[in-house]
Amino acid sequence: MSTVQGSTGSRWSRFQAWAAKDNIEDYSLRYAPKSFRRWTPMACSVTALGGIAYLADYSIGASIAVTHGASSAVVAILVAAVTIFLTGIPISYYAAKYNLDMDLLTRGAGFGYFGSTLTSLIYASFCFIFFALEGAIMAQAMLLAFGMPLWLGYLVGSIVIIPLVLYGMAALAKFQVWTQPLWLILFAAPLVMIASADPTGFDGFLSWAGDGGSARVTAIAVGAGAGVALSLIAQIGEQVDYLRFMPEKSETPRLRWWAAILAAGPGWVILGAAKQLCGAFLAFYVAGQVGFTKATEPIEQFLGAYGSVIHNHAVALTIATIMVLLSQVKINVTNAYSGSLSWSNFFSRVLHLHPGRVVWLGLHIVIATSLMLANMFTVLNTILGFYSNVAIAWIGAIVADMVINKGILKISPSYIEFKRAYLYPINPVGFGSMLVGSALSITAYFGAFGPLLAAWSPYLALAVAMVLAPIIAIATKGKYYLARPNPLREEIEKEPLWAGQTLLDVVDGKRYELPDMVHDCPFHGGPISSLTCTLTKGCHEQCQSPSYANTVGAVELGLPSSRAAVS
Template structure:
């Protein structure tokens, strides 16, 4: 398919060309290798679109299949440990209130991010670039998100190793290695393989998780009273602000989970009048709605910990494998107890850790490629992420779980709240941030002070509070500080800079709009003159020197800036 010239719409536009409509365009082919500098990146991202917009030609799943796949990724067992740990320290009442507070914050901040991903088919890093951070400014948050994925991979790998120890007598160090290596074959193939895995394993996982709880409550209703009245190790149990905030801070470390949900939601089909209801249901359910299931698992963790505490002590009460071993033991023959508990743990670990490895590799790849303008391959970063996770497991990270999560929560909260505030307030209330997301190199400033200042200040102060630099009395308020400062500083910085640093250019040199008549990303296909492959409209821009079109991947790997459009005047 060739292109024909179209007229520029502003003085500094470069003539470019639109191609045939998406109704007649085939899915992206795999032609013979071109002589482009970014060819390796192009070849290796045709399956999962690592660095770019997910094209309409690839997004063939229904909204419910995408939602089921996304929700399959939250099958992690760490929720049970998190809930148990909070309850043992502060009592069931404080734990349940803390879980509820964190769930509300996560739902509210996750909604705009999920909507933007599903509507415009981009991941959280690409959203972050155009929502206050700039093209290079979001590298910092990509590293934070990558850290989230290997921290939680380590937690889930540790839980699986505990299951392998109980079920097969496998030493923990070997269990850590097995839980790390087994996900590599599954994560290589991207969304297609992951969607099949999550859809087929979710019903089994739900049955094994919910069944024991229902049985215990039905068989002995008194367990509910014991669960609700548990006072914690300090013996007080009364609901108080400090205990709730300390618990909520641990739960809020999961706020970055929205990034992994978005890695699936970006494959949502276009929103139309025909699928409007199912589209919105899928976005809410698999986007911010993940936290409802997460909060339920944390509450179940509290219940199972209290149930197990008198039998096995506080250490075992926080281990999911022992929690479910005790629950299964109450309802079925002894010979079946350990096998079922191990099956539940292994299924959960596989479901979440393929997502952790996948999402982490995307985050590392995005950061490395932008900074170095080189692409070593996504699988390199799968191995990097797994290496970090294995080190944490071997260092027995599970034994200081809540400390690690409490610290990490401060940076994760600052990042997500900053981006969510930019979308909700700066874009829709103040009109200072462009509503249409932008992620392409050359269209954005390198660094936007709106997001960078808000994130740096809110995370820095909340971390200082967390480590007690302002006294023990204020220490529990570190997550509150992260939320409030990010929410306040994001619009204040935008007002102070008058939105000057969002867009480096107001046009990309192509006359056709980025969105179609229904507000979905246009499916019109253009040929990139560098890598000679077809890309849809949102993924291309005019080339500075060749009077043609270049894709976002080739822009990312352009070492000399030969294809990057010059800065255009932006109205102050």
Template sequence: MTVETRPPAGTPAGSEDARAAAAESLEDYTLRFAPRSYRTWGPGVVATSALGGIAYLADFSIGANIGLAHGTVNGILGILVAAGIIFLTGFPLAYYAARYNLDLDLITRGAGFGYYGSVITNVIFATFTFIFFALEGSIMAQGLYLGLGIPRWLGYLISTVLIFPLVIYGMKALAKLQVATTPVWLVLMVIPVAYLVISHPDSVGTFLAFEGEGGGGVSFASAMLAAGVCLSLIAQIAEQIDYLRFMPPRTPQNRRAWWTATILGGPGWVVFGAIKQILGMFLAIYLVANVPGAREFANEPVQQFLATYEQLMPAWLALTLAVILVVISQVKINVTNAYSGSLAWTNSFTRVTRRYPGRLVFLGVNLSIALVLMEANMFDFLNSILSFYANLAMSWICVVATDIVINKYLLKLSPKKPEFRRGMLYDWNPVGVVSLVLSGGFSIAIFFGAFGAAVQPFSPLFAVGIALVATPLMAIITQGRYYLRRTDDGIDAPMYDEHGNPSGETLTCHVTGMEFERPDMIASARTGPDGEPLYLSSLALSTDRTGEHVLPAQR
């Protein structure tokens, strides 16, 4: 791409921000559509990179906590219920990301929330990234303490500082890191657990018979409490989408590989996540049954794998490999948490202020918040934090998924093609915003017992149910009038190619002087000195503080 050394004549306030944002975001496409010229990976590489981001060990802690609290059967039921909900809601989001090369914020804008309305959901997602960064950082600190004797407060700091330089270089570097480390991670995790099951078959019976702290049998309420914790991971689909948006165009030649990669790298992550949760539950119960005093540390993944490795090798080697596994897992997921969180904060800040401070500023902000959570020992309150957060995350994801499936494809009140550009959308759309408030508000009230103890365990189901009902109802009430402010973006060139993929044709941005692909461009409300049309990228338009380039609403 070519950048002009001087701004074009008559450029508005905010043009310097636009050029700075464009130059920095060439690597990671912080605020915009991912162009075809950048998407050179095959579907398999994209899927492998996306799945590399789910190497986190938090699943083992989550599975351990719910298994010890609610028993094996209730825990597994909760995991399966949560996995089913996450897969079904994640599928339409993953499809839109891979098909139209948009991150979840851009999808959310046109799926019921509006140009500024999706800032609310961006904050929800950013919260997800620093909560899970802190969780994984805590797990790494546990490993450093156990293996090297490093105090936990220092381990928290190391696990944070280590990630910063790895995230600076954007998506290409992250993809290489994920692909390179995945085989080592799989070997370290899978083989020892398989050996433990084969060499100690009685441990399976102990696992299945475990009834948890309450000592009761199968309970739907307990299963739903377990599901609520697992459902906090529903926002993980947004991180998967940060990779899926770089999928190549879908063609008749690559159709099967494209769909396989989209499903595996998108909602398919939850299959692997559920397996890890059940493994974490199994390892925790094995420790409790065989190691005196293990109840105090059975939810720590490093202890779980240390006990497993000790069945295979000398203690010193077992400890070394357990620490290596924890460090690799923490790095693989926390580069994604840090990267996605910095995108979310930057996107929101730039839209609200129309200034671009640089993604690295918010990378520092996100990591600082995570470090504070770690130093506050959030690991001890893991279940409570995740159960509360699950209500907000589910409300957001379910509203967007419902808008895509029902409002777009069944009711046809929401535009089927995604839209994200300023001026094309209304600033706020009550369909998504009101549905989110109703779903999240009621489910959180239920979670805190406002409607009695009998329904309290079912707050996750209420979050899902209210979102499913409120989203199409709001679309019917408003008749879909708040989705599109305009239907014509002022450019004659087609938006999509013959296969329905976003076009690769390029146009020159009047503000930055750079070439951007057609789906990222929009006409300016101004014309050139001879009356010729001027075009802007969505990125430049987002930093236009005067608003002079924003097209008027269509009547």
């Protein structure tokens, strides 16, 4: 028995050693260090935009048009796109400047250390909902092209993603860059083909009422459609997962840095809205041939578009299938990658353990595959409409903290603090405003305040969250942002070149860059990394006791008195 246990323990140790490698772990719980960020702004931007190949936009645009009519769908898509673009700018800026993923960013933007645990679940749910949606679209293509049963298509579509995601940014950057030119050609082809072969096919689109919708633009239809499109607002988190590997802002030409941020951050929604509009039109174009239900399936949309020029069904189906499979693999590697990061952050705080990002990658794919098998595609509008109420309240609270509390009121710290040692468990500024915004909007969504607010409930969530965040910050005088000062971070703000220097973690004996370090831990007796701090059990946040915090605030550990420890 002991031999078997020893063998099992040895295998587990080898697995942990493999899973902990930087190119696999990909800094899932940590600041992305300067030494790892070897990519140019352009490479980060192209990699981030590679995930925007997904075809859910086509289904979403088609679903809105079929339900509410084409004219209302067009207005709804544009309204949602403007909202998503504007809210994405500050999030992208702070993530790229401080090299943090969405979870770490949320901690320091008004939510606190454990307050952001709930938002990790919100973000993880976004990733697995859309993984399931994209996987279902892939399975529909494999059913039509190969006769593969849907359940088998779900499993195959999930399993092929795993090897591409194992090696994080290093592998994903190459994959997205290499496949992007082919995808852009296939993306433009459907409309070009219809325009050349069947120019009259565009006639009547804006007056199309769909399946029981209206030919006119109505406020309720626009609000309901925008609510569905706004479910994609959390996509900015997936963009941030790549933007955190941007080079130092202070060492990069200003124009190149900002161009990459705007293109790969909020700029994703320009392409996203274009795909939704294409999906709405293609649904109109093929609905008379395949029916309203199948008109929302991208494989049927592309098959109809390619078929306008390519009259050989087998050839048209082959090209359409290549487009669908390529697109879905490009997005689902991002959904799986971002989901693994989110689950890593969630469980590390709740359980104080981290067996490796790859373990949570497996959990993420199991959940998403279960949703596919439950046929969630058939209730797409309901799921996304409900989800958008919560997601937009979260995003609204973060944006309000960054723009108003940090930028205008100066109540929130100018930088993003993400380490447990310096944060209160819950900051009511972001956490409270998100809960209130979500509760009111969900109540409105179910009709408590009438049909108009039911349709526009996500915007109620956004407004409430953005108004409450500064009000709570002023009422609490910013007390709950920092449990104690962080002299290392304050010094780096004065001198950015300090960021690349390292300090020794007294627990694991490894060196970490200064933004990733806790300057002094009374439980461990010296400096520790954010990872050690996260995984430590039983310390009871000794470092945050008033007496200790006041004492070490005057000690510049890691600054003049201990620069010998800094390389």
